[in-house]
Amino acid sequence: MDEAELLKYCLTKPGAWQDEPWEGDVVAKVGDKIFAFLGATSVGLKCGRTREEADELVQVYPNAVAASAYIGRYGWNTVAIDGAIPADELRELIDLSYDAIVSKLPKSRRPTA
Secondary structure: OOHHHHHHHHOOOOOEEEEEEEOOEEEEEEOOEEEEEEOOOEEEEEOOOOHHHHHHHHHHOOOOEEEOOOOHHHOEEEEEOOOOOOHHHHHHHHHHHHHHHHHHOOHHHOOOO
16 A cells, blocks of 8 residues: 555545645544554554554564654554555554544544444
């Protein structure tokens, strides 16, 4: 999967929308919260409630996944989109990140499927 395919998939999620909060940095949001940081070679995703949970993915794909800069301690990982991780697994990781962010939104601001 490339950046365009990832963005397209992210935008199929209920209530998802594209934003560019910093010049040149595209993100996918639900409500006012980011669930995917999209880059040319990687995607930043919420991969666990804690750093320890997110590290499980790092252990499985040590050359393709790393803790995200600045927000890694909150369970965010940077995931390479170079083919090391199968496309179906990337979609599953996006689904998990989306679900984690939606669960933190107030019920009144959660999208309806």
